[in-house]
Amino acid sequence: MQRVEYDMTNLSANTQAILMLVSPLIAGGSTERKLLLTHREYTNLVKTLQQIDSQPADLIDREKISDILNTLEKHQFDQERLSRLLGRGMQLGLALEHWQQRSIQVISRADDMYPQRLKKTLQYLAPALLYVCGDIALLQKGGLAVVGSRHVDADLLEYTRNVGEIAASADCTIVSGGAKGIDQAAMQGATAAGGRVIGVIANNLETAVMRNRSDLLQGRLLLCSPFDPAVRFEVWRAMDRNKLIYALSDIALVVESDVEKGGTWQGAVEQIQKLKVVPVYTRTSGPDSRGLAALRRLGAHSWPEFDDIEDLRRFIHDIRKRDKNPDLPLFSQQTTPAIDSSGIVVDSAYTEASIKSPEQPNTLTIGESATSPESYGPPTPLPVSQEESRLAPRQEQSWGDQLFAHVEEIILQLLDELGPLKLEEIATYLKTTKGHRGQTAQWLKRMLDAGKIEKLPKSRYQGTESNQMSFSRPLTESDTSSIAPVTKQ
Template structure:
């Protein structure tokens, strides 16, 4: 299982969900909110990991903002056990996590979106594809057989021209284009708005993930369900990962329509629109807004070769460099004003397991006290089944001792733990 350093742990705690949100849960910071807070940390020479040190509460106490309250930050940072349980599950499924400080993080997102690029990306498959040159194929879910065939042919032709296909992974145009590329031994990246965990285990994609032909990524936590806002929000990442985009079919409203208009306004990449006669489609309207028409009789191979040859298309792959986060976002740990002084050192945290995190929490709440089972459970917010398993393991490992009449638990002293080694 991948281990997360203290910087990545802090960013995850502040910006990600780990389960389906409930009514009273604190909302993680949005990319825009993270930009504000990360900038504040950087200006004061703190790194995100500083918030998990002994000095963390003092740092947060000096923060003041009407929208991002201190109480909200504290609540988010206290979700360590919840994070541990979720990550254990996701990483068993092969899901990895990138923050903007990771060298594999897509450089195109940082260049085009700057500090509002997603602070965290969850993904599965070949990370190296995220910095390769590709063309986005975008469109509606409910389409004609003609549009399905056109999308598949686009995917195949793009792959045959040594480019990867970038799409949204939804049924319809997205799925047809990606499978078209993969069917001719090409490469694809799917930017998902929901259900990353479920799709990572899908028979449809599993073969290509294993062969490293595919990467599926999402800025939303891997078990997120469908949400219109998330679907709209991820569109910009599809455009910004690409060097040109093609809309096969768009309605007059919805995600494809909104994303295409946003791209035309922001001018992230050249946008090509397939001409059609569907009166309910928004294709012709998008052409009037500035999209470039793809005529019905156009040869697909000539069309793709043509847009690749254009000077507006950047043909070189983005190099994976150890940029380790822009100075405008955070500062390095070596520059941080505060020393990390938690119960374990920073070096130990980079290789710590989630069971170890559970033990650290257990020792912090018990110390010299004897606590009943319910008291311990109320202090550690994780799944009851996982809690019971780890508590039994801690007892078997001679970390804690179970007492009777009444049943309660205490942390064994170092002397008691050493003595048990000789019994």
């Protein structure tokens, strides 16, 4: 793992400006949450800069900034807000020094190192920034995305590890999200067989780097995230990074999924029905799965279940050939936009089509409110078709049961990512008011009775299975001694 040498001269001016516009720069100090540009706000800013023959770097050019800010104000952008963001130079310097010590590199959409496959497939949905530790060249190579539920039985974990091993033997990179369960099993199987792995992390990239130093040093693992390396867990971030897992791969395998809920389901449905970046396959051997059957009804394919390494190698090769030939049926027929050296789309017709939608009109300006400060935002749930609703067998649930199922998933993810928490801490994450803490207590009791969580001394709760963000081996004492505790913000 090569140490990253940062200074303000070898970081591109575009990336410096983008960092100050959209990144919280947590390591450099605190930034007011609502101050940062959202992905949509940043996209609108980039469009306007392109129209006036400028780029983000011009916003930190002393000779140009005054005129550009005045021009942007005429386009309804908040000049004071932009000035406050661009005045965070000291905070940026401290953050860069902090990341350098942890061998974390940051690249922006304007950099040559930014993976072209993200620009090509996600276009304006590609994150403005990527925080990376490992061999950046891996981001360009594609591979097999393996995704699935967190809570599965031992047989499915063993199946998934075997998929990772076969992929490694076929010289195919595994791409996954690093979450407990299926994700980690696929990554562990690949690294154990000497294969390559890309982990797309939704939070606490710093912690993941420290816990996986061995594989990072050996060049077998790359960890990346579209979010600040110290950012805490939030459900929307875990769901939002799903599109990156698919976009960095050539083909995707869903090993297990719930029906109509959870990040695995939402990510797969988004891919099948909306983004259509890669073909989505589902496991066909082993126990039946309502979730996988529902995905197949929506358009997912049945996984051939390869035992022979050469068969898998040929299969991946054929998929890549289809990707180069848009006349073949597995992929969507989207046009690739022209992108200039600063990462700005220069095909105006494409730009308008790519940003406007009935749900998200292209009218938001920087002065308007937004739901999230990051380069991405909380995802809009994808509706299931009426046909799928009719076909999918399901048990009738009361509104209370449906609400509990959703809350239970969030609580389990919180405990997975943050470790044991007290009732008050869980209630705070759920944004439950003090007068309604009793409802949180009832949910926790129900989960205790179902064996989903257990109660520890000092009134703390944890999931019944431990979660270690390690993709090849258990943590050692040397790992944990050098990891700063995660702040529960």
